[in-house]
Amino acid sequence: MTVTPEQTAWFEETFRALADNVENVVLGKRHVVELALTAMVSEGHLLLEDVPGTGKTSLARAIAQCVQGTSSRIQFTPDLLPGDVTGITVYDQRAGEFEFRKGPVFANIVLADEINRASPKTQSALLEVMEERQVTVDGVTRPVGAPFLVVATQNPVEQAGTYRLPEAQLDRFLLKTSLGYPDHAATLRILETSGAPRRELPAVVTSKGMTSMTEVARDVYLNPLVLDYVARIVEATRLAREVRLGASVRGAIALTKAAKTWAIAHGRGYVTPDDIKALAEPVLAHRLILDAEAEFDGVTAGAVVGQILLDTEPPRSREPG
Numbered sequence: 001m002t003v004t005p006e007q008t009a010w011f012e013e014t015f016r017a018l019a020d021n022v023e024n025v026v027l028g029k030r031h032v033v034e035l036a037l038t039a040m041v042s043e044g045h046l047l048l049e050d051v052p053g054t055g056k057t058s059l060a061r062a063i064a065q066c067v068q069g070t071s072s073r074i075q076f077t078p079d080l081l082p083g084d085v086t087g088i089t090v091y092d093q094r095a096g097e098f099e100f101r102k103g104p105v106f107a108n109i110v111l112a113d114e115i116n117r118a119s120p121k122t123q124s125a126l127l128e129v130m131e132e133r134q135v136t137v138d139g140v141t142r143p144v145g146a147p148f149l150v151v152a153t154q155n156p157v158e159q160a161g162t163y164r165l166p167e168a169q170l171d172r173f174l175l176k177t178s179l180g181y182p183d184h185a186a187t188l189r190i191l192e193t194s195g196a197p198r199r200e201l202p203a204v205v206t207s208k209g210m211t212s213m214t215e216v217a218r219d220v221y222l223n224p225l226v227l228d229y230v231a232r233i234v235e236a237t238r239l240a241r242e243v244r245l246g247a248s249v250r251g252a253i254a255l256t257k258a259a260k261t262w263a264i265a266h267g268r269g270y271v272t273p274d275d276i277k278a279l280a281e282p283v284l285a286h287r288l289i290l291d292a293e294a295e296f297d298g299v300t301a302g303a304v305v306g307q308i309l310l311d312t313e314p315p316r317s318r319e320p321g
Contacts, residue, residue, distance in 0.1 A: 003219045003269040011216050015041075015265040017204045018066050025062040025199060026055050026179070028186030035177050035282060036063060036151070038265065040109075041213050042257040044174020045130055045150040047286060051157055054179040060111040060151045065201040067147060067210050069108030076118035082125035086135045100137065105129055106144050108207065112152040116162040123169060126150065130172045147210045167245065167289065174254050175279075176286035220260035221270040225315035229273055230255055233280060236308045237287075242294035243304060247287045255283045273314035281305045 003011075015037060022033045036059060039046040048056050057073060064071035074085060087103035104110065105126070115123065129135050130150055134143045152173065154165075170176075182190060193199075205213070230252055238246030259275040266275075285301040 002221050003216055003264065005269070007216050008264055008267060008269045011213060011264045012267045014205055014209070014213065018063075021066050021201050021204050022059065022062045024201065026059045027189050028182045029055070029059075029179055032177055032179050033059070034265065035175055036149075038258055038261045038279075039174045040067075040147055040149040041210070041217055041261045041265075042174055042254075043148075043214055044254060044258065045152070045172060047152050047154070047170070047173040047176040048179060049154045049156050049176065050179050051155060054181060056151065056153045056179060057111055057113070059179065060109050062201055063149065063151075064107075064109035066204045067108065068203040068206050069147065071109040071111065072104035072107040073111040073113060074104050075113050076115050076122070078117060078119060080118045080122050082122050083137075085122065085125040086129070086137055089138050098138075100140070100142070102142075103135075105135060106142075108145065108147055108149065110148075110150045112150055114155060114162075115152040116154050116165055118163065120163055120166065123163065123165065127169060127172065145207075147207060147214075167287075170286050171248055171250050173286065174258060175282045177282050217257075217261040217264055220264050220268075222256060222260065223270065223315070226259075226271050226273060226276065227256070229312070229315050230259075230276055233276070233308055233312050234284070236312055237284060237305070240304055240308065242291055242299050243288050244291045245289035247284045251284055251287045255279060258283055277309055277314070280309055 018037055019033050023030055026033055036046050061071050085103050085105050087101050089098050089100050092099045133148050134141050234247045234252040258279050259271045262279055263271045263275045281302050285305050288301040
């Protein structure tokens with residue numbers, strides 16, 4: 001099944017309206033906003049590596065308001081326990097039975113602030129819910145609902161007292177990007193409104209509408225030649241001499257899912273090699289483990305992916321046929 005022109009037009013219009021709405025709060029960061037929405041529509045999660053005060057919380061809250069959803073924030077600290085994330089079962093003396101009290105992970109948009117400051121045991125509490133969209137506590141499995149997006153943050157500057165995310169957890173993030181500081185014009189606009197009450201954004205789409213967007217994006221056409229291009233890029237990450245561990249099959253699947261959403265968000269019912277190029281770094285770079293000598297020489301995972309894109313010839317056929 002392929003998407004119709006009417007579905008493509010509806011998706012593009014809705015996606016643009018969502019991005020415009022969020023950008024009213026997160027000023028001057030259109031590309032990052034679109035990446036965040038791409039992660040949500042593609043049923044993935046977003047990792048932001050940023051210094052404090054760049055608008056990460058505002059981004060998560062704005063997305064939740066746009067989709068008529070709920071948002072929560074978890075401040076990860078060394079003493080945070082898994083039950084503080086997923087919820088716990090407590091005994092109700094009046095009722096004479098055990099009652100489950102939901103944790104902050106039961107929200108549509110979950111901001112995991114400074115996720116690398118919690119212990120690996122607490123970090124692992126997110127593994128099941130990010131992959132399966134469900135939480136198992138005391139042998140009982142509970143779904144978290146849809147849409148569901150985890151926006152996790154890391155501070156790249158201060159690493160004292162942090163626990164590096166394991167590869168299994170990094171692989172569960174569809175995209176990794178950075179908000180960064182706003183430009184001069186955006187900074188002036190932020191300062192002009194800094195004393196105003198917090199702005200509540202109107203909802204653009206319902207939760208059911210967001211689910212429909214996900215279903216439409218799944219049907220975007222992906223030419224076998226483009227699939228071959230994705231496979232060659234992912235295989236090249238495993239063969240690069242600077243890389244100790246390349247991208248997994250999950251990374252290749254993530255790239256195709258994100259590319260489908262990216263394509264229809266820009267008015268096309270099919271994926272082009274340019275869509276793959278646009279998303280290859282944010283989707284694949286954080287999944288690579290570089291050789292120690294390459295890291296010492298200042299090589300970055302993003303640079304490796306960029307070189308692979310230069311060395312890998314894209315298919316000539318760009319449209320379905």
